Amino acid sequence: MKPVLVWDIPTRLFHWLMAASFLGAWLSSESDQWLSAHAFCGYLLLGLIGFRLIWGFAGGYYARFSSFLHSPLSGLAYVRQMVAGKAKRYIGHNPAGSQAIFLLLILGLAVTVTGIFTLSGEEQQASFGIRLSVSLGRMFKEGHEAVAGLMLLVVVGHIAGVAVESYLHKENLARSMITGLKAASVDEPISRPYRLVSLILALAVVAFGIWWFFYALHQPIEKALGLQEGAISKPNVAFVGEKLADNARWREECGSCHIAFHPNLLPERSWRKLMAGQEHHFGADLGLDAPTNQALLTFLVTNAAERSNREAAFKINRSLKPEATPLRITETPYWIKKHREIPEADWRLPSVKSRANCGACHQDAEAGTFEDGAMQMPR
Amino acid sequence: MKKTGIISAIALSAIFTFSAPLMAAENTILESYRAAARQENPAFKDFSSTRGQAFHTAKSGDLSCASCHTENIKAHGKHATTGKDILPLAPSANPDRFADAAKVEKWFKRNCNDVLKRACTAQEKGDFIAYTLSVK
Numbered sequence: 074m075k076p077v078l079v080w081d082i083p084t085r086l087f088h089w090l091m092a093a094s095f096l097g098a099w100l101s102s103e104s105d106q107w108l109s110a111h112a113f114c115g116y117l118l119l120g121l122i123g124f125r126l127i128w129g130f131a132g133g134y135y136a137r138f139s140s141f142l143h144s145p146l147s148g149l150a151y152v153r154q155m156v157a158g159k160a161k162r163y164i165g166h167n168p169a170g171s172q173a174i175f176l177l178l179i180l181g182l183a184v185t186v187t188g189i190f191t192l193s194g195e196e197q198q199a200s201f202g203i204r205l206s207v208s209l210g211r212m213f214k215e216g217h218e219a220v221a222g223l224m225l226l227v228v229v230g231h232i233a234g235v236a237v238e239s240y241l242h243k244e245n246l247a248r249s250m251i252t253g254l255k256a257a258s259v260d261e262p263i264s265r266p267y268r269l270v271s272l273i274l275a276l277a278v279v280a281f282g283i284w285w286f287f288y289a290l291h292q293p294i295e296k297a298l299g300l301q302e303g304a305i306s307k308p309n310v311a312f313v314g315e316k317l318a319d320n321a322r323w324r325e326e327c328g329s330c331h332i333a334f335h336p337n338l339l340p341e342r343s344w345r346k347l348m349a350g351q352e353h354h355f356g357a358d359l360g361l362d363a364p365t366n367q368a369l370l371t372f373l374v375t376n377a378a379e380r381s382n383r384e385a386a387f388k389i390n391r392s393l394k395p396e397a398t399p400l401r402i403t404e405t406p407y408w409i410k411k412h413r414e415i416p417e418a419d420w421r422l423p424s425v426k427s428r429a430n431c432g433a434c435h436q437d438a439e440a441g442t443f444e445d446g447a448m449q450m451p452r
Numbered sequence: 453m454k455k456t457g458i459i460s461a462i463a464l465s466a467i468f469t470f471s472a473p474l475m476a477a478e479n480t481i482l483e484s485y486r487a488a489a490r491q492e493n494p495a496f497k498d499f500s501s502t503r504g505q506a507f508h509t510a511k512s513g514d515l516s517c518a519s520c521h522t523e524n525i526k527a528h529g530k531h532a533t534t535g536k537d538i539l540p541l542a543p544s545a546n547p548d549r550f551a552d553a554a555k556v557e558k559w560f561k562r563n564c565n566d567v568l569k570r571a572c573t574a575q576e577k578g579d580f581i582a583y584t585l586s587v588k
Contacts, residue, residue: 330534331534355533356533356566427534430535432536
């Protein structure tokens with residue numbers, strides 16, 4: 074018996090990167106602020122699994138699926154032997170461990186795919202050009218959470234199994250997954266390091282990270298690095314959504330006293346009433362001439378809440394009683410519900426002043442997207 | 453002697469023909485308020501940037517022009533009700549200001565109504581513009 078190379082470098086890289094992205098996804102799942110990081114972990118996980126599926130056929134001897142194809146029954150039997158303290162030692166994956174690996178790959182696929190559909194439904198982040206309705210997105214979200222919970226169970230089982238087996242066979246299996254080495258007799262098959270593949274894998278992951286956080290999020294590099302004034306106080310990278318309908322005249326006329334509230338935040342009947350009463354606009358006389366008024370109304374009505382597939386639009390509209398015609402977004406039940414936990418003192422902050430000052434907390438208020446990830450409470 | 457006289461005459465007239473339209477363009481809006489002020493008040497003399505500055509900070513009720521545009525008109529302002537950022541009012545800090553007569557008139561109408569509860573006179577508007585142009 075002497076130490077031989079069992080786990081090739083790509084397999085080890087894959088293993089720890091998958092563990093890291095899974096952990097990262099869990100840690101970033103609680104707060105909407107971290108949605109961009111959460112989605113990054115998800116896409117990374119999906120990419121890693123894709124690589125592993127190929128590597129299961131093309132990789133080193135112990136990385137190939139054919140070397141650890143055990144039946145679920147033999148896996149159960151192995152667990153029983155482990156409990157009895159007399160499980161056989163395997164150089165590669167043992168039957169129980171291999172079940173965990175196949176399960177984790179399948180669950181990982183399921184969790185990322187449901188995650189992508191949740192994003193495309195709930196947040197209307199068109200992923201790979203797929204866009205779902207908000208209600209279908211909700212269903213995917215429930216599935217996503219259930220699969221993630223199941224995956225956590227398997228991960229816990231996997232770690233427990235590694236601990237028990239390490240103890241039984243007096244070898245540190247976790248360390249083997251770092252060094253790649255395990256003690257084996259000379260006649261066992263040996264793996265190769267595959268340095269080039271490892272380098273390519275590592276570079277691909279780094280490049281994806283850079284692309285995601287610098288470019289995909291439309292974040293100028295200086296800002297992401299904190300070189301620009303004001304950038305440091307906004308550490309989270311906003312999750313920029315799909316671009317909404319825009320109109321230069323509307324921005325000019327409706328975006329100078331307050332941010333231009335996107336038409337999808339109120340239903341058509343509200344916009345009609347608001348524009349009909351433009352001489353008494355919350356204490357101001359807008360004094361718009363008839364053609365301007367008509368042009369603005371047309372833009373507002375064509376993009377009103379009931380004609381939008383955005384989550385906020387859908388929910389604002391759904392929360393309204395049919396007979397209600399609010400003139401304020403801040404008076405719609407959905408808005409009130411979403412903001413009821415904000416303490417009164419926060420509304421009175423000099424940087425907020427008014428409930429209608431959406432931009433004080435939502436970095437993407439001007440764009441009208443109101444992504445979860447772009448929410449940043451002022452301090 | 454004669455030669456230099458001719459050359460300087462040509463140079464001078466060149467300076468005039470090129471700079472005159474530029475100077476006029478900078479002030480067309482102010483000039484139209486000057487014409488309106490003469491009509492409003494036959495005794496009208498000229499606009500005064502000092503009066504404009506006093507007008508800018510004078511409170512009427514609890515609002516003044518400075519409530520939204522701040523006392524330093526080269527700095528960003530902040531809407532008194534909504535908290536929205538407002539770009540600087542001084543053309544030296546924001547060249548887009550006082551470039552579009554309809555826009556200027558629209559905002560005078562709104563803001564004078566907000567602050568003074570009445571329309572501003574041409575004299576007040578002209579003083580105000582003279583003030584913003586004087587801030588370098």
